[in-house]
Amino acid sequence: MKEEELGKKLGSLTFKLFGLGAIAVFLIFIFFYIHENPDFLKNFDKDNPEIPVFEASMVEEIGFINDDHVELVITKCTSCHSAKLVIQNRATREGWQTMIRWMQRTQNLQDLGDDESNILDYLSKNYAPAKQGRRANLRDIDWYKLD
Amino acid sequence: MAKRRDFIKKASLASLTALLGSKIVFGESMLEGYRPLFLDQNDPSKLFGKHKDMTVLNDRPWNIEAKAHLLDDEITPASKMFMRNNGIIPDKPDSESWTLTIDGESVSKSRIFTIQELKTRFRHYTYQLTLECGGNGRSEFNPPAKGNQWTVGAVSCANWTGVRLRDVLEDVGIKNDAVYIGYYGVDRHLSGDAEKVVISRGVPMTKALQDETLIAFQMNGEDIPLAHGYPLRLIAGGWPASASGKWINRISVRNIEHDGPKMTGDAYRVPCEAVAPGSVVSSENMCIIESMPVKSLITYPRSGATLEMDNVLEIRGHAWAGELEVNRVDYSTDFGTTWKKAALRKPKNRLAWQHWKASIQFPKKGYYEVWARATDSEGNSQPMVVPGWNPKGYLNNACHRIAVKIV
Numbered sequence: 113m114k115e116e117e118l119g120k121k122l123g124s125l126t127f128k129l130f131g132l133g134a135i136a137v138f139l140i141f142i143f144f145y146i147h148e149n150p151d152f153l154k155n156f157d158k159d160n161p162e163i164p165v166f167e168a169s170m171v172e173e174i175g176f177i178n179d180d181h182v183e184l185v186i187t188k189c190t191s192c193h194s195a196k197l198v199i200q201n202r203a204t205r206e207g208w209q210t211m212i213r214w215m216q217r218t219q220n221l222q223d224l225g226d227d228e229s230n231i232l233d234y235l236s237k238n239y240a241p242a243k244q245g246r247r248a249n250l251r252d253i254d255w256y257k258l259d
Numbered sequence: 260m261a262k263r264r265d266f267i268k269k270a271s272l273a274s275l276t277a278l279l280g281s282k283i284v285f286g287e288s289m290l291e292g293y294r295p296l297f298l299d300q301n302d303p304s305k306l307f308g309k310h311k312d313m314t315v316l317n318d319r320p321w322n323i324e325a326k327a328h329l330l331d332d333e334i335t336p337a338s339k340m341f342m343r344n345n346g347i348i349p350d351k352p353d354s355e356s357w358t359l360t361i362d363g364e365s366v367s368k369s370r371i372f373t374i375q376e377l378k379t380r381f382r383h384y385t386y387q388l389t390l391e392c393g394g395n396g397r398s399e400f401n402p403p404a405k406g407n408q409w410t411v412g413a414v415s416c417a418n419w420t421g422v423r424l425r426d427v428l429e430d431v432g433i434k435n436d437a438v439y440i441g442y443y444g445v446d447r448h449l450s451g452d453a454e455k456v457v458i459s460r461g462v463p464m465t466k467a468l469q470d471e472t473l474i475a476f477q478m479n480g481e482d483i484p485l486a487h488g489y490p491l492r493l494i495a496g497g498w499p500a501s502a503s504g505k506w507i508n509r510i511s512v513r514n515i516e517h518d519g520p521k522m523t524g525d526a527y528r529v530p531c532e533a534v535a536p537g538s539v540v541s542s543e544n545m546c547i548i549e550s551m552p553v554k555s556l557i558t559y560p561r562s563g564a565t566l567e568m569d570n571v572l573e574i575r576g577h578a579w580a581g582e583l584e585v586n587r588v589d590y591s592t593d594f595g596t597t598w599k600k601a602a603l604r605k606p607k608n609r610l611a612w613q614h615w616k617a618s619i620q621f622p623k624k625g626y627y628e629v630w631a632r633a634t635d636s637e638g639n640s641q642p643m644v645v646p647g648w649n650p651k652g653y654l655n656n657a658c659h660r661i662a663v664k665i666v
Contacts, residue, residue, distance in 0.1 A: 194319035194320075201406070207405070214405075220455070241401070244399075247399070250562065255563045257566070
């Protein structure tokens with residue numbers, strides 16, 4: 113074996129050992145991180161491990177009304193579009209269900225299974241249509257002095 | 260700012276992941292209190308140079324509207340132009356390598372043009388063209404219609420420069436059986452599905468061959484801003500703005516009514532025959548919206564002005580009527596009981612909005628509303644209440660109102 117080849121092989125071995133070492137360090141880090149931060153795992157809803165629990169301030173920043181199933185709605189309804197699209201709309205339970213069906217038919221939304229009923233409960237309660245007649249009064253007028 | 264920082268401290272990695280909609284790679288290594296960049300990349304004034312008072316209806320996809328008083332300019336600048344997106348804005352399109360393909364059943368032979376070829380081969384035209392979202396005013400419908408809840412600000416009238424679609428189609432050669440053109444752009448579907456076309460609408464040949472229908476490469480004398488279709492977009496003024504495709508790389512000349520996404524079903528369609536509010540209408544009874552209806556805005560003063568008795572209030576705004584011209588604008592200060600005629604200018608060119616103004620002296624102190632009502636060249640006026648209900652909430656051209664107090 114030429115000296116050059118030997119050098120290359122040694123170099124490659126060192127590299128592999130270094131890689132293994134890095135993985136070990138990473139695993140130890142994760143172990144200690146979870147050990148020191150047990151809350152990390154508690155951030156997931158026990159009944160439904162896919163649904164994280166949100167702090168009230170987080171729900172407020174996103175803009176949703178904080179009520180039962182809000183985590184479910186955030187998780188299921190904001191992976192494709194913004195929360196703002198939900199918040200600005202108003203509909204009855206049937207109306208919200210029609211929107212879900214439309215998204216399933218045309219926008220690749222999956223079957224929501226048992227979650228659908230809870231999502232519809234939340235939306236139809238918190239984002240129900242207002243009775244505004246044929247034309248509403250002018251609202252939220254920001255009065256100012258015109259010079 | 261303190262509040263935002265506080266929020267990040269409390270937000271867990273899991274909840275951030277849910278908010279972002281995808282995993283934060285190496286999220287474990289984020290320091291406590293670190294604010295991920297994506298949370299700050301949501302400012303439309305930084306991202307698109309929009310005026311700070313523009314209203315964000317939706318940030319994924321981006322949908323932003325103006326307020327009436329922001330539209331006071333005679334020619335709408337980019338900073339005050341509404342944004343309506345169905346998908347994700349493309350990332351850094353390259354105008355040097357960009358091509359436009361003209362194909363379809365009704366072309367003699369498909370052709371591919373670079374932007375440079377379009378610019379050198381065909382004459383350039385500039386027109387000021389009104390683009391209004393078909394759903395502008397949707398928020399007023401009752402029962403409510405789903406989708407972005409536009410109020411009054413999804414309308415603009417900028418100068419667009421480009422080549423006539425007609426010149427390009429004639430150069431390519433179109434067959435006698437051509438019925439419709441349909442555009443394709445490179446915006447990406449929200450679901451991330453690369454195969455899914457976001458929106459592909461179009462117009463019938465009569466509209467496609469009009470002088471003012473452009474393949475545009477400039478807006479207000481500069482490259483079109485990315486948010487508005489850089490490097491190439493279709494402009495079909497006076498029709499729902501969704502007919503003016505952005506980031507286009509293909510126009511198909513069809514021998515049938517174009518059947519791309521958002522062309523069929525109930526998208527950009529209204530009941531062929533009027534229906535009672537809340538009715539269910541089947542797809543075959545929905546008809547494609549073509550010309551937009553007559554409409555006007557009071558762009559000065561901003562709603563909420565208080566002024567002292569004996570002061571004269573100057574009011575002004577714009578009026579437009581889809582394919583038609585506006586013949587008159589009237590205003591009322593007594594809730595529609597009496598109307599006075601405003602001074603109205605001719606449009607700069609066909610399909611441009613027209614400017615109107617008036618001076619008002621109020622008779623006594625109190626709360627007033629100023630209403631504006633435009634009438635088009637065929638005698639159609641804006642209604643005072645919300646017009647015919649339709650399932651998707653299009654074409655609300657009810658008169659614009661502002662509040663004024665005399666003290």
